[in-house]
Amino acid sequence: MNRKIVCSVTLIAALGAAYPLTGFSQVKPETQVKWRQSAMALQGKYFYGTLRPMAQGKIPYDANAAARAVGYLDALSKMPWDGFTPNTKDVKSAALPAIYTETAKYKEAEDRLQSEVGKLVAVTKSGDEAAIKNQITAVDKACGNCHENFREKQ
Amino acid sequence: MNRKIVCSVTLIAALGAAYPLTGFSQVKPETQVKWRQSAMALQGKYFYGTLRPMAQGKIPYDANAAARAVGYLDALSKMPWDGFTPNTKDVKSAALPAIYTETAKYKEAEDRLQSEVGKLVAVTKSGDEAAIKNQITAVDKACGNCHENFREKQ
Numbered sequence: 082m083n084r085k086i087v088c089s090v091t092l093i094a095a096l097g098a099a100y101p102l103t104g105f106s107q108v109k110p111e112t113q114v115k116w117r118q119s120a121m122a123l124q125g126k127y128f129y130g131t132l133r134p135m136a137q138g139k140i141p142y143d144a145n146a147a148a149r150a151v152g153y154l155d156a157l158s159k160m161p162w163d164g165f166t167p168n169t170k171d172v173k174s175a176a177l178p179a180i181y182t183e184t185a186k187y188k189e190a191e192d193r194l195q196s197e198v199g200k201l202v203a204v205t206k207s208g209d210e211a212a213i214k215n216q217i218t219a220v221d222k223a224c225g226n227c228h229e230n231f232r233e234k235q
Numbered sequence: 236m237n238r239k240i241v242c243s244v245t246l247i248a249a250l251g252a253a254y255p256l257t258g259f260s261q262v263k264p265e266t267q268v269k270w271r272q273s274a275m276a277l278q279g280k281y282f283y284g285t286l287r288p289m290a291q292g293k294i295p296y297d298a299n300a301a302a303r304a305v306g307y308l309d310a311l312s313k314m315p316w317d318g319f320t321p322n323t324k325d326v327k328s329a330a331l332p333a334i335y336t337e338t339a340k341y342k343e344a345e346d347r348l349q350s351e352v353g354k355l356v357a358v359t360k361s362g363d364e365a366a367i368k369n370q371i372t373a374v375d376k377a378c379g380n381c382h383e384n385f386r387e388k389q
Contacts (some may be wrong), residue, residue: 108284116280119273123314126270130262156310160277 083156092217117164118174124157128220136217143212151205154220158198175233183230190227197223236370246338251355264323271318278311290371296364304358312352316345327353337384342379351377 099223125152134140167181180187198224201216280303288294289301321335334341355370381389 115276118279119276120271122269123277126284126314153310153314160280161305214370 087119110166110172113164113166114131114170114172117161120157120160120164124154124161124224127153127157128224133221136221140218142214144208144210145214147213148205151201153197155202158195175235177231177233180231187227187231190223190230192218194227215226264320264326266328267318267323268328269318271315274314274318278308278315278378279309281307282378286371287375289370290375298334298362298364298366301367302359305355309356312349313335329389331385331387333387334385341381343387344377344384346383348374348377 088186129141131150132154135142149207165176165180165187169176170178170181197216198219201213201220204212207213259279283322285294285300285304286308289296319334319341323330324335325333349371351374355367358366358370361367
């Protein structure tokens with residue numbers, strides 16, 4: 082009985098940290114998955130649809146379009162992570178169970194992406210096209226690193 | 236024949252305006268719909284999940300959480316609109332055909348939302364809780380106005 086109470090309190094504390102003072106703690110796991118997938122899809126829109134093809138020379142580099150996409154990516158790259166909570170692990174998605182078992186490694190991958198996007202935001206302000214393209218490649222590797230370990234092969 | 240060519244040129248020009256120098260013009264209508272629905276879902280996460288319940292007193296007001304949600308909403312409220320192109324009208328979604336026929340009215344509704352969110356971003360910086368809550372209500376009305384006219388009844 083006592084153990085149960087302790088577990089519940091820990092769970093509530095963990096959820097509280099993820100969703101500080103919002104209505105999110107009432108949210109169904111299916112909705113959490115939908116939200117995190119939405120954030121991933123939109124990161125894909127601006128990263129794989131604009132930034133990476135510019136860095137790879139597949140579409141012309143356009144400083145304004147790149148800056149807009151980087152600004153969106155800055156916000157979007159902060160959005161998916163509170164949706165990866167253990168209560169979502171039985172909802173069908175491409176997320177691998179390792180997210181909930183190799184938590185330190187997963188957190189490191191998540192932090193690396195956000196750190197690389199942060200550097201991209203900074204370098205974009207410099208206007209240095211070559212440096213921006215290099216940093217887009219660094220973000221690409223951070224995406225790939227996490228997908229490699231924590232997402233089902235596509 | 237000539238008329239066809241003129242129509243095609245107009246269409247290309249319209250798409251060019253929507254997707255300047257990106258890879259988006261290659262995107263399937265289904266993907267465009269998925270992206271715009273993702274942006275709508277995430278606006279819902281932060282608006283209906285955090286901001287509106289705070290304004291309505293359903294969850295405690297928290298200045299930091301509100302500011303974060305407003306920042307996300309600022310970016311998200313710019314993202315859906317390039318996905319509402321006529322080539323998506325046969326893809327199943329809640330978007331009503333009026334979007335593509337009553338274009339001036341639709342554009343006005345879209346602009347109103349972005350304008351109200353812009354005011355919310357400004358007022359959030361002031362830190363005036365009552366003013367922020369009032370502006371959240373104004374954003375809510377702008378969402379509702381567009382949904383009323385251009386989205387299937389839920």
